[in-house]
Amino acid sequence: MIAFGPVPSRRLGMSLGINNIPPKICTYSCVYCQIGNTLKLDIKRQEFYDPQEVFESVKERVEEVQEKGTKIDYLSFVPDGEPTLDLNLGREIELLKNLGIKIAVITNASLLWMEEVRRDLMGADWVCVKVDAISRDVFKRVDRPHGRLSHEQILQGIARFSGEFKGELVSETMLVKGINDSEGELEGIARYLSGLELSRSYIMVPIRPPAETWAEAPGEDVLNMAYMIFKEYGLKPELLTGAERGSFGFSGDVVEDILATSAVHPMRKESVQELLDKAGKGWDVVQSLIEAGELKEVKYRGKTFYMRTLRKPDK
Ligand code: SF4
Structure with missing residues (x-):
């Protein structure tokens, strides 16, 4: 199914999901990935669906939802893989803009060093980029990237995109216990992020069963430290840990x-x-x-x- 939801999202309100990548093709195979291990590790952009088909599928779903009186805040590219691997992403965004709803893309940012990928994302209103590590070895351990990707190039690509993008840019950093949660690594990530034009920096932990069962969330003390370090670097951090969900069972x-x-x-x-x-x-x-x-x-x-x-x- 190309269009799904909408689902309530803390970051995006009522978000209608767009799955423009068949499961699961990605440039990374993150240890914490909630979709499971990457079936096809790839960096070659390709056509997966006809953009018109994506548009029609989303339009149909939007009409169904709106008929029921539900408001949609964002049409969000959150596929079973990396959305920028889709060669038609730019065209799809262009078509979807006709629906008059804001467009969001959650990307791992690994291909932002490519000019055409940055160009494709220019039509979006909200883009979230992943920065899980600043050191190359930590990056390799947590995101397990395709062998032909260069971490330096990725970080440069994100910075470049940040300078060009006119919409709202946010970052997300997923913390995995014992991998990317040291004070030094967090400082490095925060320093790097402070050079970007970010409206928010989300700090996340695995909340769904991860690809590797050993990929656990760090403790609350580490999470608090990450939050404080991000703040010290002038970022606007927010925790996204799943703890904000659900009823608390308390009154008052x-x-x-x-x-x-x-x-x-x-x-x-x-x-x-x-x-x-x-x-x-x-x-x-x-x-x-x-x-x-x-x-x-x-x-x-x-x-x-x-x-x-x-x-x-x-x-
Ligand atoms: S980038 Fe996203 S989809 Fe790809 S492996 Fe990591 S978490 Fe999963």
């Missing part, structure tokens, strides 16, 4: 506020206290959230922060 606005906020931005102790004061509640609220395993206290450079407890990947 202040509890919801603390859990919802700390799932995205770790909260300083003072900010938590402020919220409690405003609601006329005591610190026992925080204590019971910690005891219930919903909230975690973490330290960074001598300061105390509270963040939503990470969930284990869905089975």
Whole structure:
């Protein structure tokens, strides 16, 4: 199926997905990939579907959804592989723009060093680029790229795209325990990202069963450190860890506020206290959230922060 959803997405609101790549062709074989291992590791762009077919399929789905009164915020290229491997991506974006809905592309950015790929993406309104590593060996271990890809060239390509793109550019960094979560690597990633024109930098962890079962999320303390380092470099980080999903099983606005906020931005102790004061509640609220395993206290450079407890990947 080429068009699917829409599904609610934290980043994009109601997002109607476009699957323009057959499963699973990618330039990477990331250890954390939720689609499983890459079946065809490739860097050659090719035609997969007729652009008109993609357009008709999406148009049909949009009409069905809109008839039911559901608003679609984005048409998003989020395929079972790397969307820029599609030689017709630019044409498809051009056609889809006629539907009057914003277009998003989530890419691993490995082909942005190619001028035609950057050109294809120019028509999009929102593009997310993946930067999981700054060191070449870490990059190889986490993203397991096609042998003909050069990490330096990829980083240069992203920087170039950032300078040319007129839409909204965001980054995503998936952290895997023991691979790309050291302080030095995080600093390097943050330094690099700070040179781009980014409206947000998402920090993610594997939340669905990964390609390699050993690819685990780092602990909350490391995640908090990543967040703080990104902030120190002037980025606008947000955590996207799956912890923001689901009901909390607690009542009361202040509890919801603390859990919802700390799932995205770790909260300083003072900010938590402020919220409690405003609601006329005591610190026992925080204590019971910690005891219930919903909230975690973490330290960074001598300061105390509270963040939503990470969930284990869905089975
Ligand atoms: S780039 Fe995306 S689709 Fe490709 S292997 Fe990595 S996570 Fe999977």
